[in-house]
Amino acid sequence: MSGIKSVGILTSGGDAPGMNAAIRAVTRAAIYNGMEVKGVMRGYRGLIYDEIIPFQSNSVSNIIQKGGTILKTARCKEFTTTEGRKIAYEALQREGIDALVVIGGDGSLTGARIFAQEFNFPIVGLPGTIDNDLHGTDFTIGYDTALNTIMEAVDKIRDTATSHERLFFIEVMGRECGYLALNGAIASGAEAAIIPEVVEEEDQLRNLISNGFRKTKSSSLVLVTEGEITGGAMAMAERVKQEYPQYDVRVSILGHVQRGGSPTASDRILASRMGVAAIEALMDDQRNVMIGIENDKIVYVPFSKAIKKNRPIRKELVDALNVLSI
Ligand code: F6P
Numbered sequence: 001m002s003g004i005k006s007v008g009i010l011t012s013g014g015d016a017p018g019m020n021a022a023i024r025a026v027t028r029a030a031i032y033n034g035m036e037v038k039g040v041m042r043g044y045r046g047l048i049y050d051e052i053i054p055f056q057s058n059s060v061s062n063i064i065q066k067g068g069t070i071l072k073t074a075r076c077k078e079f080t081t082t083e084g085r086k087i088a089y090e091a092l093q094r095e096g097i098d099a100l101v102v103i104g105g106d107g108s109l110t111g112a113r114i115f116a117q118e119f120n121f122p123i124v125g126l127p128g129t130i131d132n133d134l135h136g137t138d139f140t141i142g143y144d145t146a147l148n149t150i151m152e153a154v155d156k157i158r159d160t161a162t163s164h165e166r167l168f169f170i171e172v173m174g175r176e177c178g179y180l181a182l183n184g185a186i187a188s189g190a191e192a193a194i195i196p197e198v199v200e201e202e203d204q205l206r207n208l209i210s211n212g213f214r215k216t217k218s219s220s221l222v223l224v225t226e227g228e229i230t231g232g233a234m235a236m237a238e239r240v241k242q243e244y245p246q247y248d249v250r251v252s253i254l255g256h257v258q259r260g261g262s263p264t265a266s267d268r269i270l271a272s273r274m275g276v277a278a279i280e281a282l283m284d285d286q287r288n289v290m291i292g293i294e295n296d297k298i299v300y301v302p303f304s305k306a307i308k309k310n311r312p313i314r315k316e317l318v319d320a321l322n323v324l325s326i
Pocket of ligand 1: 014105129130131173174175226259
């Protein structure tokens with residue numbers, strides 16, 4: 001037996017749809033198994049500034065369908081310092097919290113890993129980020145909802161793009177990970193995705209233009225992952241204006257709309273399964289692992305593996321998009 005009697009939950013980093021479903025699942029699974037639950041507000045900040053509240057089963061009623069996070073979230077600078085983490089540890093001791101469930105992306109799980117090692121404190125992570133950039137899990141919580149938001153937005157942009165016969169560069173989130181752009185392009189029938197994983201290997205813009213823009217189609221939609229590696233949609237549009245002035249180009253940056261909205265059924269189910277699994281993992285004496293899902297099975301992924309940079313993109317998806325956009 002793990003001896004864990006009280007569990008703290010926090011959400012950290014960028015919010016993602018489905019975080020509330022995960023909070024609900026962790027809370028209910030902990031209570032079901034006889035544990036006490038405390039909600040930590042504003043990520044690691046709540047530990048440092050003592051914003052910790054007791055949770056009952058009804059604290060998480062009526063939230064499964066809500067976007068954002070009822071615990072609020074933050075990117076906490078203080079927690080990156082040794083002094084900050086010491087204050088956080090003292091708060092956990094004071095509150096009698098024996099273990100933490102941290103819901104967040106790579107930055108949040110990196111913080112969790114350092115803290116768990118420093119204080120030998122049990123932490124289980126849940127992958128909460130729209131970016132789908134964590135290793136060891138097929139999907140992260142929030143990714144499916146963001147993908148659906150992107151698809152709906154691109155469907156709308158298509159109407160105006162075809163009417164005006166324009167080339168559109170649509171910038172999506174993902175940091176250094178191209179999954180949102182690539183699967184967003186496949187789902188919306190776009191012509192191409194310019195993603196960080198491929199950008200160093202080839203000039204994706206030149207390929208797009210030489211492979212047929214305007215040969216068979218009068219309009220084109222290209223999804224571009226944000227950030228320095230691709231240069232983003234604005235940079236792409238500038239290049240086209242310089243190198244191919246004959247094209248009528250427009251840019252649309254989808255921005256934070258991608259992080260909002262009610263989670264899809266897939267995200268709610270994923271978050272619920274992962275939340276239950278987090279409590280089971282703690283009862284099973286698992287430490288410093290992220291809950292992942294692979295081939296529809298729950299897996300435990302060591303933090304060190306989950307947060308490695310540059311999750312590879314599946315080449316089969318890149319190839320499929322190329323085939324489909326002839
Ligand atoms: O990690 C989630 C994410 O939405 C990224 O896709 C994006 O680069 C970043 O967060 C934006 O962060 P912020 O909301 O702090 O500007």
